[in-house]
Amino acid sequence: MKFSHSQTGFSLIELICVMAIIGLLTAFAMPVYQTAQSRSQRQLAKVALMKSAQWLEQAATSQGSYPDTLPESVWRTTELRYRISLSSQGQTYLLTATPAGAQSTDTCGRAKRFTSQ
Numbered sequence: 001m002k003f004s005h006s007q008t009g010f011s012l013i014e015l016i017c018v019m020a021i022i023g024l025l026t027a028f029a030m031p032v033y034q035t036a037q038s039r040s041q042r043q044l045a046k047v048a049l050m051k052s053a054q055w056l057e058q059a060a061t062s063q064g065s066y067p068d069t070l071p072e073s074v075w076r077t078t079e080l081r082y083r084i085s086l087s088s089q090g091q092t093y094l095l096t097a098t099p100a101g102a103q104s105t106d107t108c109g110r111a112k113r114f115t116s117q
Contacts, residue, residue, distance in 0.1 A: 038106045045082040045097040048075040052084055052095050065090045 010018075055074045060066045070086040081103035087094040099106055 038103065038108070041079075041081045041099075041103050042106070042108060044077065044080050045084075048077070048080060048082065048084055049095050049097055051075055052086070056086075056088075056093055056095075066093045070095075 052070055052075045056066050056070070066088040068086075068088050070084065075084045081099065081101050082097040083100050085096045085098065087096070
């Protein structure tokens with residue numbers, strides 16, 4: 001019987017090169033991913049503001065004035081990183097979406113507002 005002494009596996013140099021390439025790809029991909037996440041969260045906040053405004057308009061139609069409180073079930077979703085707040089004075093209201101958690105470092109700003117009069 002003859003045994004061949006062929007080399008199997010990876011050398012240390014090959015492994016380091018592959019790890020360096022993976023590190024570079026990750027360094028370029030993470031900021032793009034985080035930016036996409038932030039934009040996605042801003043879109044979710046806009047949808048939450050619109051849903052809240054719609055609920056307020058429906059409530060005002062049936063009650064004659066805007067409610068003082070906004071039920072969390074109207075705007076809250078598990079993935080939303082904004083806190084929606086309401087300031088109502090009978091015939092007008094102000095809805096504010098304030099970034100929370102990981103979204104608070106977003107460069108877009110601290111609050112988004114939607115008003116109705």
